[in-house]
Amino acid sequence: MSERTIALVTGANKGIGYEIAAGLGALGWRVGVGARDDQRRETAVAKLRAGGVDAFGVPLDVTDDASVAAAARLLETEAGGLDVLVNNAGITGGEPQHPVGVDIETVRAAVEVNVIGVVRVVEAMLPLLRRSASPRIVNMSSGVGSLTRQSASVGEHQTGPLSVAYAPSKTMLNAVTIQYARALADTNILVNAACPGFTATDLNAFRGVRTPQQGAAIAIRLATLPDDGPTGGYFEDAGVIPW
Template sequence: MSEPTIALVTGANKGIGYEIAAGLGALGWRVGVGARDRQRREAAVEKLRAAGTDAFAVPLDVADDASVAAAADLIADQVGGLDVLVNNAAIGGALPQTPTTVDPATVRAVVETNVIGVVRVTNAMLPLLRGSASPRIVNMSSSVGSLALHTTPGIDMGPIPVAYLASKTFLNAVTIQYGKELSDTKILINSACPGFTATDLTDFRGARTPRQGAAIAIHLATLPDDGPTGGFFDDAGPVPW
């Protein structure tokens, strides 16, 4: 019997992250539930296991160097490898967030989690991913980070909190550069837009369910070896940068 594919999903204790973990678990994968809150993390693992997923807990604060290093050590020592990383953990930041009213500290906090956290986790997990036969990295982004969509006449993206918006534009740029640097490896890395999804990040105003929002991440996590890298996708296909 072949060894199961091993994935780590950050921010997997609820919402889209939980549904990504559940969807990958339904494929027979072993899934690490990365989350800061111990109680929510353990509850998510228990719920996933009850549904048949081979889930394990990964204490993980993406904004903390020591926490990320410890998570990488835990996976290496207790699991023995990693095939897929889904960087899902993100925050929206305090309001108001119009450009003229946003507190610079809010911008700094959002970027620390939504961008620097992705870099921190990705780089810590790369040694494990390099040992995989088909490594994949998925960065959960948003179409609100698309400069093309924001500047296309006739398209109204609505009033988007500027710190969150800028963090997703930044994340997309980082994904492009990872794709270029890792182009001579087996690692495929892409940004994913889940659509306007009803989660606590959107005050549950989205039209899509977390399970629907998770679908694009599951698709990109299961790309064939000749799949795209350094791209930005939603359910309909490529999203303009």
């Protein structure tokens, strides 16, 4: 990595995103805290700074073209570029998500944030990443995005509850990750998907068994891969996840 590594973490005002920002900041990186809520974003920045992190706020709504474009300009003018992008912002889409009788807007909301939002941010940030010495893109996925795990649990419901919005959106995010890795294979940009495990956040009403700090560990590892590290992979703490 360059002497002064710049990272952007989307959805970084709380939970796993906040802990990713804190972990990267502990490495001496300068970290952009991407979030759409002004008050929560600035509160997170203040807390990170109090802990010694060189953090700065990045107003960012991943569903809005103008907001994402403005975030890219801010990184260019105020931070001087971007080395690492962690696409952490995500939503469930709402409940219920039973495949029979689901409100189509529930599916649409999950895909808009979890998939289209990632594509929108990557496209805006690519010109900056291409100028970095060791650029990395980390897409925060989930184990429920694994078709292998989902199909193995048919009739048993072991891989999360029935979900026709959130889980498929993470499957699509995994596919998008592969496509970017293929498209950027002749560059130095490494693109990977990360599963934080069943982490206690407001996304699951804090039912998870892992702490946000534990959930952030895999993203931090992928954000700090060496130049000869993997690309187009899907990882959790224990290793590779089957697609």
